[in-house]
Amino acid sequence: MGQFHRTTALAALPLALVLLLAGCASTADSDGYYTVKRGDTLYSIGRDFDQSPANLRTWNRLRNPDDLEVGQRILVRPPVGVVARTGAGQSPRPAASSSPSASGSGSRKPAPSRPTAKPAAKPQDDDAPAGAEAKVDWSWPTAGKSAPSADSYKKGIDIIGSEGQSVVAAAAGKVTYAGHGIRGYGNMVIIKHTPQLLSVYAHNKTILVKEGQTVTRGQQIATMGNSDTNKVKLYFEIRRNGKPINVMAVLPAR
Incomplete structure (x- = not known):
C-alpha cells in the first residue's frame, strides 16, 4: 500500500524534482554524521560525500570497514582540527620564527611577500566534461x-x-x-x-x-x-x- 501511495504521489511530480530528491538521497546531519542505509558500503558513502574510505575508517575508528550496520551513524566530515587526507602527505613548511635574527635588530621585520596573481577562472560549459x-x-x-x-x-x-x-x-x-x-x-x-x-x-x-x-x-x-x-x-x-x-x-x- 505504501509503495502505491508513493508511486501515485510521484506521478504528480516533474522529473526535475524527482531527480533533485534522488540526488539528495545521501545527506549528513548538522553534526556531520550520516546514517547508514541498506546497501551502503564505506566506499559508496565516501563517494557520496567526497571522502576517502581511509578517512572515514580513521575518523570513526572502524576496525573492520565491512561491518557497517543499518542505522549506524558515520562521521563524514573531518573532525575539528583535522584536515582530510587527499593524497600523499607533504611535509608542512616550518613556521616563520618570531625571534630576531642573530645579525639583525629586534625591531627588524621581514618584507611582506607579494600576492601571486591567480589566473581568471574559465566559464564552465555544461556540455564539456568537467x-x-x-x-x-x-x-x-x-x-x-x-x-x-x-x-x-x-x-x-x-x-x-x-x-x-x-x-x-x-x-x-x-x-x-x-x-x-x-x-x-x-x-x-x-x-x-x-x-x-x-x-x-x-x-x-x-x-x-x-x-x-x-x-x-x-x-x-x-x-x-x-x-x-x-x-x-x-x-x-x-x-x-x-x-x-x-x-x-x-x-x-x-
Missing part, C-alpha cells in the same frame, strides 16, 4: 542507434533497440529511484554516481534493481521496452547538479 565527469568511467548503457530524444522536453538521447535487450549501468553508483511513477518516462531507473552526477534510464520493459542498491559499470539494471512510449527504445540522460548535459561529450566513441 572534473566530476572526468572521475567517472562512462560506458554506453545499451546497444543500438542513438539520436536526440524525439520529445522536445527531454534533453537526453533515445537509443533504438529490440524489446528485452539488456540495459546496463553506464557507470558505477547507487540506485536512487526505480519505478514507474513519472508520467512520460515509463519504467525508469535513476543512478547517482557522484554528489553532482545522475544518470536516467527510461521506458524499460522490466526493472532488475531496487532503490538503495549499489551497481557497477556494465551491470544489467533493466530490459529495453516501450513503457509509456510508442517505440521500443531506451531514453538515456545524464545530469550534473540537476541540469542535463550533452551525453555524447562524456560517452566513449563507438
Whole structure:
C-alpha cells in the first residue's frame, strides 16, 4: 500500500524534482554524521560525500570497514582540527620564527611577500566534461542507434533497440529511484554516481534493481521496452547538479 501511495504521489511530480530528491538521497546531519542505509558500503558513502574510505575508517575508528550496520551513524566530515587526507602527505613548511635574527635588530621585520596573481577562472560549459565527469568511467548503457530524444522536453538521447535487450549501468553508483511513477518516462531507473552526477534510464520493459542498491559499470539494471512510449527504445540522460548535459561529450566513441 505504501509503495502505491508513493508511486501515485510521484506521478504528480516533474522529473526535475524527482531527480533533485534522488540526488539528495545521501545527506549528513548538522553534526556531520550520516546514517547508514541498506546497501551502503564505506566506499559508496565516501563517494557520496567526497571522502576517502581511509578517512572515514580513521575518523570513526572502524576496525573492520565491512561491518557497517543499518542505522549506524558515520562521521563524514573531518573532525575539528583535522584536515582530510587527499593524497600523499607533504611535509608542512616550518613556521616563520618570531625571534630576531642573530645579525639583525629586534625591531627588524621581514618584507611582506607579494600576492601571486591567480589566473581568471574559465566559464564552465555544461556540455564539456568537467572534473566530476572526468572521475567517472562512462560506458554506453545499451546497444543500438542513438539520436536526440524525439520529445522536445527531454534533453537526453533515445537509443533504438529490440524489446528485452539488456540495459546496463553506464557507470558505477547507487540506485536512487526505480519505478514507474513519472508520467512520460515509463519504467525508469535513476543512478547517482557522484554528489553532482545522475544518470536516467527510461521506458524499460522490466526493472532488475531496487532503490538503495549499489551497481557497477556494465551491470544489467533493466530490459529495453516501450513503457509509456510508442517505440521500443531506451531514453538515456545524464545530469550534473540537476541540469542535463550533452551525453555524447562524456560517452566513449563507438
